Amino acid sequence: MPTIKKTKVEYEGRVEEREVIVEEEYIEPWGADAELTVVGRPTPRVDGVPRVTGRARYTHDARWPDLLVGRFLRSPHPHARLVRIDSRRAEAMPGVWLVWHRDQPPPVERFEGRPLFTEELPYEGAEVAFLVAENERIAEDALAAIEVEYEELAFAHDLDDAMAEDAPPTLLDDESNLVDPEGDTYERGSVEQGLQDADVVVDLTFTTPRAAHCCLETHGSVARWEGDHLTVWHSTQGINRCKGSLADALDMPMDEIRVICEYVGGGFGSKFAAENYTVLAALASKATQHPVSALLDRREEHLVGGYRPSSRQRVRLGAKRDGTLTLIEHEAWIGTGAYGESGPIVGGPAKDLYASPNARTATWTVRANTDAHRAFRAPGYVEGTFALEGAMDALAEELDMDPLDLRLKNYTEQSPSRDTPYTDKRLREAYEIGAERMGWRSREERRATSGVWKRGWGMATQIWGGGGGPPAKAIVKLESDGTAEVLLGVQDLGTGTKTVLAQVAAEELGLPLDRVRVVIGDTQGTPYGPGSGGSVTLASTTPAVRNAVHDALRQLFGIAAYMLDMPDEAPDQFYTEQGEIVYRPDPTKRISFVQVAAKVGNYMFVGTGARGPNPDDAAINTFGAHFAEVEVNTRTGQVRVNKVVAVHDIGRVVNPLTATSQVIGGVNMALGYVLMEERVFNARTGLQLTANLEDYRLVTIADAPVVDVAFVDVADIQANSVGSKGLGEPPIIPLAAAVANAVADAIGVRITALPITPDRVLNALRAEREEQ
């Protein structure tokens, strides 16, 4: 009988209590020493071939001969009032189907609490009109024919000028550019006590830039209305959330909406719900009775596709002479955009990474005239770790301690902010493996003291959630030929979700991998699954798959018992092995799936399963450590990252191959953040200067370091029945800090502003020289 239970789920640093329906029987977790044959083996992606041969269909590939193209007219000012708009000329152009704007609104006028077209346009790229035409060329010519008069308003373009005493309001009706003047605060013990007890105090301020997601596939939707039924192809991390938000926006029954996203070309946190372009494409499809696309181009992607917010962070650490922390204090200001809500949990690492009796975090979010920030791979933790771990290194230097020893000195076995034990924490092992592989303890022997290129080493620690939790459901269908189909309402963000789902199903079914097909990326026919965010997908869905398989097998075992002439044997007296059902007390008694299926004719065994609750009173977290070796050219300011050792503790590694590539990808994405990525605005005009992939620099393969990836790889059997936790975000978290610490070690001066570009290195070296 289903029952309701409360459980805690951590999502991007926030712990939520959820009520869940518990409907499954208790299923034994795979123990740390379980003999698994598919799970834990390096497994190429089940959809790797279509991905690399171009056969995978993305949202941008959804096209038909009668497809109409929707395009936006966007504000060319950082802050303006729409005085007048006249689209008559555009509408008269051949091939133009419709134009919607403030004075000519679409049938649904509001979305997410705001009109789709507003009079106040508080950032460059704000939507002024949506136009649908036969093709892109006609659409662009017609957009150019729309007459618009703007009244330009005062603007603030980033954290500093939005926080200034006389800063203009980002939104005319707002009294303050602070999202919430109270801020988001946390405190244990007291700052005064922490300072009093300290022998040494360090106090540093760090700044980080706005960083763009740069999804290879830009944001977009394609909508096709047939009768009362709406199908939307949406480049998304959350097909179910998209369906829900569309039903809300369009006031439609959920069963009339189907959302498809079999493949997504990157999301990184920026693609969850339906967006204004999704709603407008759907409305336009209904109005024109044609499929309609609304796909952003690269420039629009930079203007309105979101970014990791900028930050200014002050970190104050107090410690005893022996390195014992007495205080961790973290204050942060987060730079979002005009409609931005409170920023991410930048203080998360400060709260939880180290034992300290006294800790305080306080974060304020500040609006400026840009688009709003969006979640970006480990929101807050990338920024917060850079600052905290930079300050820890400064403290280690002050105490003349090895940076790793300082971290070990303040190691915590309990979650400091939740005051509970962890289900499992193997950070110590991660430190050991990383230090060993980097040769951390013998690094001084390899230091180049002469020469232009100075070598340095740095390390940093990662904490993140990734435990996942309910709700997540799965359906397993056992076909009569001994193959299986597994259905989930999730999507593969590129992390290899589809592959690990197939592995776990195959393992539990006792079937080879190629007999299992996974269907995801479509809300039609699949049960509810979570969005791919917060590194929760694997830990939320794979236990549901085990439960679904378990449910199907129980039915199968009943028939098998009958066929093996032991009709009264309980299902748990059987297990599966390579497509056969085996009687546990006497393994010579066995019968194949196919034989059972043949016996029962066309019968199909269908199992359903749900994710159970998380354990009570325990924190589920992932941990890791990155070690970096860099060389810095003291003449030119160039930073070269030679090698990164990345060690993560995520419980059991289901697929070492995709896990390794996840880490390599995360390290290289973080490398861009620490060395070159920055969204730059012109102070005079408030316009973005980096709205392209030339001025917004992502790393190339020529910049990539050697990445040595390792996992502690011990099942966390308290966490869930698979023993695994998420890895989507952990690899991007500690790298910036590790590299920045290594740069400081190499040149003897700490750069506290990202990105660490040659100008910053040379200016820091000059300042150092002039001081001496």
Add this chain to the structure above:
Amino acid sequence: MAIKPFAHGNAVTVAEAVEALSASCRPLAGGTDLLAMMKADLTAPESLVNLKTIPELHEIGVVPDAETTKGLRIGAMVTLSQLAAHPAVQGRQELGRGSLTRSSMAVLHQAILRTASPQLRHMATLGGNLLQEPRCWYYRNELIPCWRKGGRLCYAYRGENKRHVILGGGPCYAVHPSDPAVALLAMDASLRIVGPAGERTMSLAEFYHPPDRETRTVTHLAIDELITEIRVPAPQAGTRGVYVKVAERAAWDFALAAVAIQAVMEGDTIRSCRVALGGVATIPWRASQVEEVLMGQASSPAPLSTAVIDRAVEAVVEDIRPLEHNGYKADLLQGVLREALDQLR
């Protein structure tokens, strides 16, 4: 953004192409810059005349030059990849007596390999590379009416200018983007230019001029002229070259600063040299004062000592006028010059 409609025609001869050229009909070489400019709506020619179909512009070869030496003639449509693969550029084919060393053409070879990305080098031509529009983020932004595009104001001058000019700036402060042009300036290359009035030859040093109140362009190429050939004189015996470039990214990035040196060495003494700078001026910049230091007194040539290098490094920043955010380029340029001279030694 979709490209605006335009007419496209293939030219088979240079004369045919030149005939077609006008303000509204532009030559299409590799298209890596022009088509991107058109897509961004920064330029909108009514028609393009395709130069790929002119066989002679693809030729590259060692041809007789002066009596005793040979030069390299590079058709303007030779791609950067083709040029980098040519035996003469790789130092495997003799261009002049005693010049058969890997280092005699190294400055050009290195500059090409540090240009853009392999994909772009497969498409981009040498002629087109010399005529690139600036990559300045104000110039390239369709919403910003900067001076270079016909506006009244240089937005870089008091704006976000860390990538901009420190030498000879104003009224425009956008750096010239080419790497090969800097190397070719150091090599004393010249250009064959064909127009309605016939052909002329011009040294690369004369070809570029900083923009001024009257002209918003940086070359002496008329609207109806084509570069047909780039001529590199044969290196003298003992020639060694080096190209050092620093950018924020290891590949597919423009120089923050670059130094090209082509020197005739006798042992460790520089007999003569040409030094050119990239990433610091509106045009490839000849650093004559550095050359003077390096060549020393003609009467008493001295080896390339640390003291000489120090003086050269002093000299390279003599005339700089940094903007608010590009003061570091002085240190950087000095650092790049030191790297280059170290490699030359």
